[in-house]
Amino acid sequence: MPKALVLNATYEPLCVVSARRAVVLVLGEKAEMVRHDDRVLRSQYLTVPQPSVIRLRDFVKVPRRRRISPSRRAVFLRDEHTCQYCGSKAENIDHVIPRSKGGLHIWENVVASCRRCNGNKENRTPQEAGLRLRAKPKAPLPQTLIAALVGSMHPHWSEFLAV
Numbered sequence: 001m002p003k004a005l006v007l008n009a010t011y012e013p014l015c016v017v018s019a020r021r022a023v024v025l026v027l028g029e030k031a032e033m034v035r036h037d038d039r040v041l042r043s044q045y046l047t048v049p050q051p052s053v054i055r056l057r058d059f060v061k062v063p064r065r066r067r068i069s070p071s072r073r074a075v076f077l078r079d080e081h082t083c084q085y086c087g088s089k090a091e092n093i094d095h096v097i098p099r100s101k102g103g104l105h106i107w108e109n110v111v112a113s114c115r116r117c118n119g120n121k122e123n124r125t126p127q128e129a130g131l132r133l134r135a136k137p138k139a140p141l142p143q144t145l146i147a148a149l150v151g152s153m154h155p156h157w158s159e160f161l162a163v
């Protein structure tokens with residue numbers, strides 16, 4: 001199913017909806033079409049270009065520090081499927097400070113890791129296990145999150161997701 005990126009009135013990316021849902025928003029004058037594909041969507045009464053990016057007419061207030069919990073898929077995308085300790089192919093998600101020691105499931109505390117590093121580390125901190133993180137983990141860019149949520153990126157979206 002084709003998807004459309006939804007922008008706030010301020011052009012801030014908000015979410016991704018189905019192209020059909022985007023058409024409903026545009027026809028209901030809740031949103032305007034910003035980009036569309038060459039394809040069209042047909043209904044009983046009309047034919048409209050298939051939206052790829054729409055913008056809400058009214059500003060929607062979103063909490064400033066809206067946090068999305070790290071999913072396995074998003075962590076792998078952020079870390080490019082690379083073990084953040086040794087650089088080999090990652091198969092596991094590792095909590096840097098183990099959950100048993102109060103480590104939280106937040107972006108700053110989760111990394112992709114290979115089975116070997118994850119196994120060696122067990123319930124220890126990297127320091128205790130003699131492992132070193134290649135980079136400090138942080139919340140991913142919006143485009144990584146959106147790609148993780150929808151599985152792929154429409155080429156029209158990148159200019160609105162660039163940070």
Ligand SMILES: [Zn+2]
Pocket residue numbers: 083084085086087088113114115116117118
């Ligand atoms: Zn490793």
